[in-house]
Amino acid sequence: xxxxxxxxLAAVSLCLAVAAPARTRPHYGGNLRLAIGExxxxxxxxxxxxxxxxxxxxxxxxxxxTLVTLDxxxxxxxALSPSWQVDPGNQRWLFSIRRGVAFHDGTGVSSDAVxxxxxxxxxxxxxxxxxxxxxxxxxxxxxxLPAVLALARYxxxxxxxGKVVGSGPFxxxxxxxxxxxxxxxxxxYWGGRAxxxxxxxxxxxxxxxxxxxxxxxxxxxxxxxxxxxxxxxLEGRRVLSSAPTEWMALVFSRDVPSAQDGxxxxxxxxxxxxxxxxxxxxxxGGEPAGTFLPNWMTGYAFLFPTAVDLxxxxxxxxxxxxxxxxxLACDGSDPLARVITERIALNARxxxxxxxxxxxxxxxxxxxxxxxxxxxAWVALGEFAGSLGLPQPxxxxxxxxxxxxxxxxxxxxxxxxxxxxxxxxxxxxTAVALSANVMGWQEDPDGSWHLQNVWLETGxx
Amino acid sequence: MRYAVYNSPxxxxxxxxxxGMLTPLFSRFFISVLFVLLFVVSGNAQNWAGAxxxxxxxxxxxxxxxxxxxxxxxxxxxxxxxxDDIRRNxxxxxxxxxxxxxxxxxxxxxxRVSLSEDMQSYVWVxxxxxGSNAPSVVMVxxxxxxxxxxxxxxxxMVLRGVSLWSQPERILDVTVIDDNPAxxxxxxxxxxxxxxxxxxxxxxxxSVPVAHSRxxxxxxxxxxxxxxxxxxxxxxxLPGVYCRGLTGPPPAMTCFESSDPWPIxxxxxxxxxxxxxxxxxxxxxxxxxxxNQTTAPPFYSAAAVPREHSxxxxxxxVDEKVHLLDGVTDQVAEKLGWGSDIASLRSGCGSGWxxxxxxxxxGRSDAVQAFEVAGREPIAVSTPFEVSxxxxxxWTESGANGVVAVVHNSETGGYEAFRLTLTCGR
Numbered sequence: 014x015x016x017x018x019x020x021x022l023a024a025v026s027l028c029l030a031v032a033a034p035a036r037t038r039p040h041y042g043g044n045l046r047l048a049i050g051e052x053x054x055x056x057x058x059x060x061x062x063x064x065x066x067x068x069x070x071x072x073x074x075x076x077x078x079t080l081v082t083l084d085x086x087x088x089x090x091x092a093l094s095p096s097w098q099v100d101p102g103n104q105r106w107l108f109s110i111r112r113g114v115a116f117h118d119g120t121g122v123s124s125d126a127v128x129x130x131x132x133x134x135x136x137x138x139x140x141x142x143x144x145x146x147x148x149x150x151x152x153x154x155x156x157x158l159p160a161v162l163a164l165a166r167y168x169x170x171x172x173x174x175g176k177v178v179g180s181g182p183f184x185x186x187x188x189x190x191x192x193x194x195x196x197x198x199x200x201x202y203w204g205g206r207a208x209x210x211x212x213x214x215x216x217x218x219x220x221x222x223x224x225x226x227x228x229x230x231x232x233x234x235x236x237x238x239x240x241x242x243x244x245x246x247l248e249g250r251r252v253l254s255s256a257p258t259e260w261m262a263l264v265f266s267r268d269v270p271s272a273q274d275g276x277x278x279x280x281x282x283x284x285x286x287x288x289x290x291x292x293x294x295x296x297x298g299g300e301p302a303g304t305f306l307p308n309w310m311t312g313y314a315f316l317f318p319t320a321v322d323l324x325x326x327x328x329x330x331x332x333x334x335x336x337x338x339x340x341l342a343c344d345g346s347d348p349l350a351r352v353i354t355e356r357i358a359l360n361a362r363x364x365x366x367x368x369x370x371x372x373x374x375x376x377x378x379x380x381x382x383x384x385x386x387x388x389x390a391w392v393a394l395g396e397f398a399g400s401l402g403l404p405q406p407x408x409x410x411x412x413x414x415x416x417x418x419x420x421x422x423x424x425x426x427x428x429x430x431x432x433x434x435x436x437x438x439x440x441x442x443t444a445v446a447l448s449a450n451v452m453g454w455q456e457d458p459d460g461s462w463h464l465q466n467v468w469l470e471t472g473x474x
Numbered sequence: 475m476r477y478a479v480y481n482s483p484x485x486x487x488x489x490x491x492x493x494g495m496l497t498p499l500f501s502r503f504f505i506s507v508l509f510v511l512l513f514v515v516s517g518n519a520q521n522w523a524g525a526x527x528x529x530x531x532x533x534x535x536x537x538x539x540x541x542x543x544x545x546x547x548x549x550x551x552x553x554x555x556x557x558d559d560i561r562r563n564x565x566x567x568x569x570x571x572x573x574x575x576x577x578x579x580x581x582x583x584x585x586r587v588s589l590s591e592d593m594q595s596y597v598w599v600x601x602x603x604x605g606s607n608a609p610s611v612v613m614v615x616x617x618x619x620x621x622x623x624x625x626x627x628x629x630x631m632v633l634r635g636v637s638l639w640s641q642p643e644r645i646l647d648v649t650v651i652d653d654n655p656a657x658x659x660x661x662x663x664x665x666x667x668x669x670x671x672x673x674x675x676x677x678x679x680x681s682v683p684v685a686h687s688r689x690x691x692x693x694x695x696x697x698x699x700x701x702x703x704x705x706x707x708x709x710x711x712l713p714g715v716y717c718r719g720l721t722g723p724p725p726a727m728t729c730f731e732s733s734d735p736w737p738i739x740x741x742x743x744x745x746x747x748x749x750x751x752x753x754x755x756x757x758x759x760x761x762x763x764x765x766n767q768t769t770a771p772p773f774y775s776a777a778a779v780p781r782e783h784s785x786x787x788x789x790x791x792v793d794e795k796v797h798l799l800d801g802v803t804d805q806v807a808e809k810l811g812w813g814s815d816i817a818s819l820r821s822g823c824g825s826g827w828x829x830x831x832x833x834x835x836x837g838r839s840d841a842v843q844a845f846e847v848a849g850r851e852p853i854a855v856s857t858p859f860e861v862s863x864x865x866x867x868x869w870t871e872s873g874a875n876g877v878v879a880v881v882h883n884s885e886t887g888g889y890e891a892f893r894l895t896l897t898c899g900r
Contacts, residue, residue: 037794037834038754038774038814039693085887086593113687205692206752312590312597315549316611388593419597419615458593466692 039453043469045209048232052191052217057177058168059134066191070165070384071462072214075196076117077168077179080108080127081159085457087310087388089159092204093122093169093180103154108162109146114203116171117184130169131162160389164396182207182465191217208453208468224446233451233469237444239298240349250446255460257300257307257440258385261353263341263378264401269433273333277366282436283326284364285357287319291439294352299441304426305397306390307440309458313423317430317437326364338367343380345372353438354380382441385459390422394429403429522560525616529598530567532612533585537602539572543581550591557589591618631823633830633844633859635879635892639669639676645880646696647869648891649708659719660891661698661710663690666719666727682727686715693754693866699737700872711736714751735761740818740874743778743785755792765801773797775868777818777829779847788829788847790816798850805850815868817877819844821896824855828896830877832865833858838884840865842877844896856896863890 053068058077061067074082080094094108114122124142131140131149139150149158161167170177178184182204183196194214198207215232223235227250237245237252239259245252269275287301300307303317330336341358343350351370357380358368368378386396394406406425429435443460450470455463546561548554564587565575578584584603591597595615603609638648643662651657656671657679665683669676696712701719710717716732735746738756745764747756750772758770764787773789779798780786789797796812798805813832820827821844828844829852841858842865866889867880877894 040792041753088594200752201689203689205690205694208692308590310592312550312592312595312615313599313611313613315588315590316599316601390592418595419592419599419613423611423613 037452039208039466039468040470041206041208041210041468043209045212045234045451045464045467045469046215046232047212047234047464048215048218048223048226048236050218050220050223050236054190056185056188056194057172058166058170058179059130061166068165071464072194073165073168074181074461075183075212075464076181076185077165077170078114078122078181079163079165079168081163083160083163083388083457085388087160087390089163089389092163093127094162097159099156099158103156103158104151106149106151106155106158107143107146108149111203112145114180115201116180117178117199118171120171122169122180126171127169130171131167133170133172134167157389157391157395160387160392161395163389164387164392183212186211204465207465209464212464227446227448230448233448235446237446238349239441239444240295242298242442242444243296245444245446251449251451252444252446253454253456254442254444255456256309256458257302257442258459259299259441259443260302260305260381260383260385260397260437261299261439261441262302262381262383263357263436263438264381265378265434266376275433276329276332277336278433278436280326280329280364281361281366281368283322283329284360284366285436285438286321286360287438288321290353290356294349294356295439295441298444299439302437302440304437305429305435306393306422306426307385310385310388310393311390311419311422311426313419316423319437321360323363330365336366337377338369339378340371340373340376341368341378341380342371342373342376344382347382350380350382357438380438384443388457388459390418391425394422394425398429401435403432403434522556522563522616525596525598525614526560526563526567529587529600529612529614530564530571532614533568533600533602534571534573536600536610536612537583537585537604540574540582541576541580542568542573542583542585543578544568544575545584545586546589547586548589550589550596552589552596560589561587594618631821631828631844631856632897633842633856633894634897635859635861635894638878638891638893640883640888640890642888644694644866644882645889645891646694646712646867647698647880648878648893649698649700649871650893651700651702651707659698659708661696661712663694663696666698666708666710666717682719684710684712684715684717684727685729686712687731688714688751691752691754695749695754695867697736697738697869709737711749713749713753735759738776739778740820740870741872742820742874743780743818745776745778745787747773747776764799767799767801767804770799770804771797774814775816777816777831777870778827778874779818779829780827786847788816788852790814790831794834796852798847807852810852813840813865815865817868817870818874819870819877819894819896820874821898823896823898827874828855830868830879830894832868839863840881842868842879842894859894861890861892 051069054062054066056068058073078093080092081089082092084090093111095111097106097108099106110124110127116122124145124147128140128142128147137152141148168179170179182199182202184199186197187195196212198210200206220238226232227235242252242254291299291301301319303319304314308314341354343354354370358370361368385393387393398405447454451467452470453466453468455466548557586601588599590599595617597613597615599613601609601611639660646661649659658669658676660667665681667681668679670679691713699709701708705721707721708719714731715729716734717727717729719727735748738747739745746761748759750757755772755774758772760768760770770789772792775790777788778785779788784801787799790812791797796807796810811834813834815832817830818827819830824846828846830842830844833841839860839862841860843854843858844856845852846855861881863882863884865879866882869878879892879894881890883890
């Protein structure tokens with residue numbers, strides 16, 4: 014085994030050990046402090062801002078309950094809605110509303126309030142309040158509606174006079190847009206009071222600033238860049254790493270205009286050395302990707318090749334007489350993205366393609382990074398397609414049979430990839446570093462946090 | 475509306491009558507046999523036949539019943555032995571469907587089956603290559619089942635665990651009623667569910683909900699205490715709620731908002747402690763007390779330590795120390811390496827009584843170990859009984875002959891209840 018592989022193995026082992034639950038029962042009390050890179054400009058769950066400017070789902074869920082949640086295996090579990098029913102046809106759904114739940118301003122979470130919140134989040138749905146339930150009518154069969162409603166943007170919010178309140182385990186105590194969020198635990202939360210008394214979140218911090226905050230004991234939880242995870246472990250930090258989840262890909266700004274253009278896109282995809290990117294640039298912080306969804310989630314991603322094939326890349330390139338010079342854009346404030354785009358341009362040159370890297374907003378190709386939107390494969394595919402302007406996966410009645418789940422997801426994902434609008438590159442692991450007193454850390458495979466279950470060893474009962 | 479998607483219907487009531495008891499000796503033997511049978515049954519392997527047949531059918535539908543080469547690769551958590559079984563059965567199923575297996579150079583189709591998995595299911599993928607055509611892909615998914623492994627190691631005393639029950643929801647406590655047929659009560663956040671043993675399986679009898687007006691605290695705890703008075707079958711204690719279970723018929727349960735202390739002792743050594751209803755620990759107020767001591771530091775769990783003329787109590791306190799109350803003094807032990815859950819057990823081995831304690835480590839698995847309190851120092855007398863997750867409850871049975879341990883399985887995410895007993899070793 015190579016030394017680098019050994020180091021990675023050691024790092025992963027440490028991560029697994031640290032991720033394990035503590036054996037003592039949780040303590041109540043204390044103030045949990047986080048520093049994060051995102052700088053959201055709104056707390057409203059329905060406010061869909063660009064990446065980095067919207068509230069991370071893990072934080073939004075602290076303030077806003079959803080009707081349904083997904084467990085670590087991607088299965089829908091009751092939340093604000095304890096039960097639900099669907100009509101034949103999978104278009105008309107009835108969700109009962111949990112009794113006795115209150116918004117943070119003390120008013121009850123009624124079916125009217127839930128219906129208004131869902132209408133604001135998705136104007137295309139017809140949502141009606143009926144007794145202690147809401148009816149959601151979709152314009153197409155939506156067998157995965159419970160999983161859709163588990164998305165953070167469908168958090169139930171009450172909006173009055175420019176203020177937005179939720180019914181989640183924490184209430185907003187202080188909010189400085191993009192800078193700081195202070196949350197206070199609610200004693201009467203229907204799902205049980207959170208263990209910590211409050212959470213303070215410093216936002217818009219670079220990875221370096223976050224690490225310094227951790228070292229100076231000014232933060233208990235900070236994010237670690239994927240390419241810095243191994244380094245952080247070797248420094249002796251308490252690092253937790255998710256499964257490979259964050260999707261990094263090249264996205265073309267327009268559909269394939271001609272067969273020749275398709276050949277060139279194929280050549281570009283075959284020229285990219287994903288293994289080298291992962292091993293060298295990311296220090297093993299991810300996995301080469303040939304699909305939207307990682308293999309641990311679908312079980313079929315290995316069918317899509319990720320290996321570099323320069324011979325076939327050149328063949329595809331040479332099938333076209335003249336290749337245009339493509340511009341390749343990335344987020345200029347993301348150092349990892351900049352390094353990756355430069356490497357892609359070098360790989361492309363080996364295949365006879367010319368890419369011009371840029372940080373401009375307008376380009377032929379853009380390097381994108383997207384978190385895994387959902388642990389439900391079908392919903393995640395739909396979210397990817399929606400974000401990238403691709404056609405939504407088509408409803409297939411076979412999906413209702415468990416034995417056919419993987420087949421239908423495979424077919425849908427294949428169709429999305431055949432559009433040649435995207436070239437998947439990598440699935441990155443997300444990582445956090447914790448101070449020694451943070452206990453009970455729970456993270457879903459997609460990297461979602463459950464801060465309501467975190468407790469501090471120094472907390473007082 | 476057609477069908478409920480989430481809530482499964484409550485099974486019809488099977489038997490509301492509580493049958494007469496057998497003689498204690500026979501019924502104990504009967505229960506033991508049932509436990510062993512249940513334990514053996516729980517270890518059975520998953521049945522793959524349906525999936526093998528389905529995949530074989532899909533392969534033949536895609537390629538036609540022709541000459542073929544089959545390769546099976548395992549990308550999943552299945553063992554090599556299971557992979558071999560699946561390969562053999564696939565060959566059989568394909569042969570039944572008219573496929574002939576030949577040398578690679580004579581095969582019309584080359585089929586590679588990859589045994590993979592996703593978060594919930596095994597995913598078996600067949601890539602079918604015919605000539606120079608692009609391979610066609612067919613696949614089937616089948617749910618993964620959990621496999622229990624409970625193998626106590628040999629030691630001076632051996633801690634044995636018998637699987638009682640498992641379910642996705644958090645189990646708070648389980649009590650087995652020594653009847654014929656045997657019955658079992660399972661307490662969780664929703665209520666108490668009773669089961670009856672029939673054909674080596676626990677069949678659902680009835681579920682009775684726990685009524686409560688305040689939200690349950692996180693790290694919910696609860697205790698079942700078997701009563702078996704005339705019409706009083708059990709008591710259930712949850713944070714801020716007391717429920718009285720009636721024998722019936724029909725069995726029923728009445729719940730009250732209550733701050734009454736929970737019984738934390740056994741039939742032999744009674745002690746009650748007030749539970750803090752919005753938290754996960756006992757406040758430290760004891761009744762009737764340990765000797766002169768009626769208050770103690772807040773604690774998570776307690777274990778009786780019988781002595782010749784009195785009973786001492788060990789408390790696993792919130793301050794992560796273990797306190798020994800002897801009726802007069804509170805002696806603190808700091809570095810025992812115990813977790814938050816302890817319970818006492820009457821085994822007949824050694825001094826007759828042992829204390830079971832969870833570990834304080836932070837691995838993905840936990841362990842329960844037996845200790846004897848010689849003098850005032852606990853000494854390990856068994857090897858650790860390893861479980862595949864965190865122990866979330868450890869309660870002494872009413873008769874103190876067993877301890878119920880609930881484990882949050884770190885692999886499946888579900889909860890499993892075990893009955894732990896000690897047998898005297900070499």
